[in-house]
Amino acid sequence: xxxxxxxxxxxxxxxxxxxxxxxxxxxxxxxxxxxxxxxxxxxxxxxxxxxxxxxxxxxxxxxxxxxxxxxxxxxxxxxxxxxxxxxxxxxxxxxxxxxxxxxxxxxxxxx
Amino acid sequence: xxxxxxxxxxxxxxxxxxxxxxxxxxxxxxxxxxxxxxxxxxxxxxxxxxxxxxxxxxxxxxxxxxxxxxxxxxxxxxxxxxxxxxxxxxxxxxxxxxxxxxxxxxxxxxxx
Numbered sequence: 001x002x003x004x005x006x007x008x009x010x011x012x013x014x015x016x017x018x019x020x021x022x023x024x025x026x027x028x029x030x031x032x033x034x035x036x037x038x039x040x041x042x043x044x045x046x047x048x049x050x051x052x053x054x055x056x057x058x059x060x061x062x063x064x065x066x067x068x069x070x071x072x073x074x075x076x077x078x079x080x081x082x083x084x085x086x087x088x089x090x091x092x093x094x095x096x097x098x099x100x101x102x103x104x105x106x107x108x109x110x111x
Numbered sequence: 112x113x114x115x116x117x118x119x120x121x122x123x124x125x126x127x128x129x130x131x132x133x134x135x136x137x138x139x140x141x142x143x144x145x146x147x148x149x150x151x152x153x154x155x156x157x158x159x160x161x162x163x164x165x166x167x168x169x170x171x172x173x174x175x176x177x178x179x180x181x182x183x184x185x186x187x188x189x190x191x192x193x194x195x196x197x198x199x200x201x202x203x204x205x206x207x208x209x210x211x212x213x214x215x216x217x218x219x220x221x222x223x
Contacts, residue, residue, distance in 0.1 A: 004153075033210065043154065043199065045210040056210060091153050093211075098142065098161060100203070100211055102153040 002026045004103035006092050012109045016081050021106045023075045023092030031095040032075045034067065035102075036060070036088040043091065049075065082110045117200055117214030125222050130187040132198060132217040139180040140202030144211065145172075148197045157198075158185070190221050 005024045013019050025032050034046040047057040049067055066078045075094075079086055087110045092103040117134045124130060134143070142161055146154035158169050160176035160183060167174055173186045183202075187194055197218050201211040 035211075042215045043201075043211075043213040045212070048210055058210075089151075089153075099156060099159045100144065100201070101156065102146070104153045105151075107151070 004092055004094055004101050006090075006103040006106050008106060009104065010107045010109075012111065013082055015084055015110055019079050019082055019108060021077045021079075021090050021092075021108070023077075023103055024073050025075055025092065025094035026096055026101060027073070029094035029096040029101075031055075032069070033093040033095075033100070034077045035091045035093060037091065037105075038088045046077075046090075079108075082108075084110050086110050115200060115202060115212055115214040117217060119217060120215065121218040121220070123220045123222065124190055126190060126192060128190055130190055130194070130219060131184060132200075133182060133184040134200035134202070134214045135182045136202055136212075137181070138204075140204055140212075141180070142203040143174070143176050143183040144201040144203070145174050145183070145185045146199045146201060148199060148216075150196075154199060154201075187219075190219075192221050192223050195219055195221050 007022045032049045035043050037043045045058050047061045048055045064080045068076050089105040089107050091105045093100050115134050115136050144159050145157045147157055148154045158167050158174040163180050164178050165176040171188045197216045199216045200214040203211050
């Protein structure tokens with residue numbers, strides 16, 4: 001069964017460093033998303049992406065965040081200068097057959 | 112923005128008991144999704160609902176899309192220890208393209 005994959009599974013970084021989180025959505029899906037989940041809290045929408053551009057973003061998705069689809073398969077989330085409060089699980093998702101499928105997540109820890 | 116109220120926040124039940132949880136919204140959704148999340152993992156889709164009034168089952172799980180399109184419930188019958196986890200409802204307004212708005216989750220503990 002096709003699935004969304006994410007790398008790395010865990011990332012530890014120093015405050016102020018840049019991180020890039022990678023996702024490979026399900027191959028015939030056209031809409032892609034990033035969500036985050038701070039430990040013990042609910043899943044929060046960050047950004048949606050369609051046709052090589054951002055279609056919607058939340059107030060969390062500020063200038064420190066960017067997304068890119070550099071080739072036909074990868075979908076990346078970049079955080080330019082990480083802050084302590086960026087520590088969270090980051091989930092990629094893609095939509096197909098009217099259903100949203102989530103990847104296993106990247107656990108980001110900012111020290 | 113859209114808000115989902117999910118209840119109960121947590122449940123402690125005996126193995127074999129039935130479980131019911133629900134979500135209500137201040138605005139309508141066109142799709143309701145129910146996910147289960149195990150610690151350190153991503154949400155796994157359990158049931159998807161696309162039409163108001165729809166009642167859908169997946170094994171011991173049954174979910175319904177409320178007639179008003181502002182609510183949904185999930186029932187688990189004859190719970191087993193592996194049902195332990197956090198259950199999230201999620202609503203989508205634009206089914207094919209929109210973001211999901213998640214509820215706060217229901218943490219289920221099943222005592223053998």
